[in-house]
Amino acid sequence: MANKTIRLEILRYDPEKDSAPHFQSYEAPYHEEWVVLDAINHIKDQIDGTLTYRWSCRMGVCGSCGMMINGTPKLSCSAFLRDYYPNPVRVEPLANFPILRDLVVQLDDFMHKLVSIQPWIVRKDGEKPVQEGEYLQTPAQHAKYKDFSMCINCMLCYAACPAYGLEPEFLGPAAIALAQRYNLDSRDEGRDSRQEVVSAHDGIWKCTFVGECSVVCPKHVDPAGAIQQAKLASTIDWYKSLLWPWGSK
Amino acid sequence: MKPYIRQMPAGWWLKRPSYLLFMLRELSSVFVGGYVVLFLMMIRRLAQGPAEYEAFMAALRSPLAILFHVVALAFALLHTITWFNLTPKAMAVWRGEERLPPAMMIVPNYVGWVVVSGVIAWVVLGG
Amino acid sequence: MAKSNEPIWWSLFSAGGVVAAFLIPIHILLLGLAGPLGWLPQGALDYGRMADLVAHPIVRLYCFVLISLPLFHWAHRFRFTLADLGIHGIDMLLAVVCYGAAIVGTLIAAQVLWTF
Numbered sequence: 117m118a119n120k121t122i123r124l125e126i127l128r129y130d131p132e133k134d135s136a137p138h139f140q141s142y143e144a145p146y147h148e149e150w151v152v153l154d155a156i157n158h159i160k161d162q163i164d165g166t167l168t169y170r171w172s173c174r175m176g177v178c179g180s181c182g183m184m185i186n187g188t189p190k191l192s193c194s195a196f197l198r199d200y201y202p203n204p205v206r207v208e209p210l211a212n213f214p215i216l217r218d219l220v221v222q223l224d225d226f227m228h229k230l231v232s233i234q235p236w237i238v239r240k241d242g243e244k245p246v247q248e249g250e251y252l253q254t255p256a257q258h259a260k261y262k263d264f265s266m267c268i269n270c271m272l273c274y275a276a277c278p279a280y281g282l283e284p285e286f287l288g289p290a291a292i293a294l295a296q297r298y299n300l301d302s303r304d305e306g307r308d309s310r311q312e313v314v315s316a317h318d319g320i321w322k323c324t325f326v327g328e329c330s331v332v333c334p335k336h337v338d339p340a341g342a343i344q345q346a347k348l349a350s351t352i353d354w355y356k357s358l359l360w361p362w363g364s365k
Numbered sequence: 366m367k368p369y370i371r372q373m374p375a376g377w378w379l380k381r382p383s384y385l386l387f388m389l390r391e392l393s394s395v396f397v398g399g400y401v402v403l404f405l406m407m408i409r410r411l412a413q414g415p416a417e418y419e420a421f422m423a424a425l426r427s428p429l430a431i432l433f434h435v436v437a438l439a440f441a442l443l444h445t446i447t448w449f450n451l452t453p454k455a456m457a458v459w460r461g462e463e464r465l466p467p468a469m470m471i472v473p474n475y476v477g478w479v480v481v482s483g484v485i486a487w488v489v490l491g492g
Numbered sequence: 493m494a495k496s497n498e499p500i501w502w503s504l505f506s507a508g509g510v511v512a513a514f515l516i517p518i519h520i521l522l523l524g525l526a527g528p529l530g531w532l533p534q535g536a537l538d539y540g541r542m543a544d545l546v547a548h549p550i551v552r553l554y555c556f557v558l559i560s561l562p563l564f565h566w567a568h569r570f571r572f573t574l575a576d577l578g579i580h581g582i583d584m585l586l587a588v589v590c591y592g593a594a595i596v597g598t599l600i601a602a603q604v605l606w607t608f
Contacts, residue, residue, distance in 0.1 A: 131367040187380065214368035222368050259462040278384065278576060281373040323496040325451065325574045326387045344455035347502060354499035375578050391573040397512045398566030400520055401559045405601050407523070408555060411546055415539040422537065426528040434524030441516045448513040474513075482518035486496050488545070489522055490536050 120146035122197055123204035126167065128208050129215050137215060139206075140164075146201055153181055153192040155206070156219075161209055169219035176334055179270030183219055184208040189275035189332050196246040212284070222353040226271060229287055232313045233295035238306025264297035266340055267336040273329035279322050286322040287313065289329035289339030296342040299349075315350040323347075390447045393440035400437050449474040501591065502569050508565025516557055552605040560598040567594035 121143045122163045129137035142163055145157035152169055160167045171181040175191040181192040186206050197205070213221035237251075245252065273289035280286045295314050299307040313319055330340040378384040410421040424430060452474065453467040527537045535541065545551055567590040574586055 131369070134369075137369055137371075200488070209419055211371070212373070214370045216368055229553040256459065256461045259464070260457070260459060267472070278377055281377065282576065282578065283580070315496060315498075317496045317498065319496075321496060321502070324387075324569075324576060325454075326384065327451075328381070328383055328387075331383065338454075341454045341457070345457055346453075348455045351506075353501050355503070371545075378576070381540050391569055391576065394566040394569035394573070397516055397562050400516060400524070401562045401589060402597065404519065404523070404555075405597070405604065408546060408601075408608070409604050411539070411542055413605060418539045418542070421568050422527070425524065431525065434520055434528075438520045438525065441512070441520055444509075445513040445517055448509050455588070476531070478514050481514050484589060485515065486522060488551075490532065491541065 120201075121203050122146040122155065123309075124152075124159065125204055125206045126156075126159075126219070127208040127215075128167075128218055129209075130166075130240055131217055141204075141254055145188045146197055148198055150197045150206060151193050152183070152185055152190075152195040152197060152207065155197060155205075160309075167180070167219075168217045173290050177268060179268035182210045182270045182275065183353050184211055184275065189272040189333055191205055191270060191272070191334050194281060194334060210271055212277070212281040213271070213274070219278065221271075223271065225284060226274060226290070229291040230269070230294065233291050233298075235294050235298060237298065237301065237304050238309060240305045251303040253302055256327035260302075261297045263337055264293045264300070264339075267294055267297070267339075268338050270334060272332045272334065273337075276328040276332040278326055278328070279324060283318075283322060285318045287316075289323075289343065290337075292320055292346060293339035293342040299346075311350065311353070314346060315353075320350065321344045389440075390443060391446040393447075396437040396440040397444060399433075400441070443480065449478070501564070501587075504561065504564035504594075505568035506565075508561035508563070508568075511557060512562040512565055516562065519558070546608060552608055556601055556605050559601040560594075563594040563597045564591070567591050 122145075123137045124142045124144055126142065127137045128134075128140045142159045144158050144163075147154070148270060151174075153174055156167065156169060157171075160169075169181070169183070169192075171193065172178040173180070176191055176194045179191075182189060183192045183194065184190075184207070185195045186200065187208075189210060192207070207219065209215050209219045209221045213223065213225070216222050267290055269290060271290065274280050277286075277289055280288050292314060295310050298304045315321070320343050323340075325340060325344060327340045330338045333339065374380075378388040407418075407421055410417040425434075449471055453470040456470065458465040458470075522532070523537070526532050546555065571586050571590040575583070577587070
């Protein structure tokens with residue numbers, strides 16, 4: 117049995133030693149069923165223990181292992197080596213985020229943005245007491261926000277978004293999609309309070325509908341669709357408040 | 366701790382075909398705007414009288430004008446096609462648990478486009 | 493409550509986009525290519541015919557919409573395209589220049605068509 121190998125060119129950065137990131141090449145074993153994460157794990161275990169990266173479930177549900185693979189944001193656990201072999205695979209940390217070390221990026225910006233859109237059920241008059249039972253929701257009501265609830269916070273969409281890359285104040289695809297997830301949830305009453313952030317200048321209006329976020333999303337959330345829907349809804353609201361300022365809130 | 370911030374290259378939109386298509390789509394607005402300005406100029410010449418109008422129409426026959434219109438038409442078509450294909454994204458129409466397939470909103474746009482274009486051609490050519 | 497006044501520009505952009513998508517290609521084809529290249533029947537774009545056509549109030553309204561809304565479509569899209577091309581820090585200036593140009597174009601179109 118021939119031992120096939122595949123070359124990985126990985127961007128390294130040691131904040132204590134390097135002034136800038138640089139590529140380092142490794143030869144990893146090639147197996148038909150391996151993903152890039154398998155190769156990276158092998159490199160760390162057998163070749164270079166200093167390689168630093170995030171991963172967890174290795175099956176595409178935790179959102180930890182997002183990286184740029186040949187320039188495209190992907191989950192490294194879902195990028196099969198056989199799709200690249202025999203060519204080398206270039207692995208870089210997720211674009212548009214500061215590099216902390218090697219393939220680990222700083223995600224604080226997204227964390228702040230996520231909290232800012234209140235990703236929880238907001239009730240105007242407080243929570244229903246437990247004795248009153250559950251919130252009931254029909255399958256049709258559930259369907260309206262289901263896709264947007266599939267987000268695993270992997271940040272591939274931010275890496276693909278040129279608007280975020282050019283202007284990091286932009287709220288971004290996942291945060292807006294998650295705001296929509298709650299806005300469209302029949303149990304939620306928080307749309308008005310989320311509008312402060314969602315319909316701000318750095319919210320939905322910075323999006324120019326490039327659409328790449330939806331292309332790279334591993335869970336088919338379609339954040340681009342969420343943003344366009346939010347633009348339409350916000351515009352209708354705006355005209356309503358202009359033409360019927362006395363209208364109910 | 367010294368996080369390294371990578372700068373976005375000025376030519377970022379040349380790095381992926383989808384980015385390039387996006388940029389071309391955005392630039393189509395320049396030709397759309399440019400064309401309606403020319404259209405306004407034509408109306409103005411029309412208002413000024415036959416001599417001014419004929420001079421304008423003669424200028425439209427120059428190779429540069431023809432070239433502009435060929436390019437403008439290409440960009441206008443790019444706008445039309447991308448616009449029709451993307452419009453359904455802003456509108457989520459639900460029937461129970463199923464969402465209306467995008468094609469159901471896209472196809473009527475194309476049909477309407479052909480009909481409207483036909484009507485305009487008929488009006489302009491002497492209906 | 494108006495959080496941001498973007499909705500007005502976005503709605504003009506959208507309306508302009510619809511008008512441009514449906515109407516611009518046929519106009520370019522007829523008036524910019526078919527006419528000058530001689531593909532149309534003789535006299536189709538003659539002064540007399542065209543002047544009579546545009547004089548009609550409905551046609552003048554149509555021309556106004558055809559000119560004004562796509563101008564706002566251009567203004568909004570172009571303003572963001574300049575940002576996408578890396579021009580930062582002058583967002584307010586760009587907005588004033590772009591929407592201002594669209595407003596000026598709209599006023600000129602209104603004046604030309606009203607007094608036709």
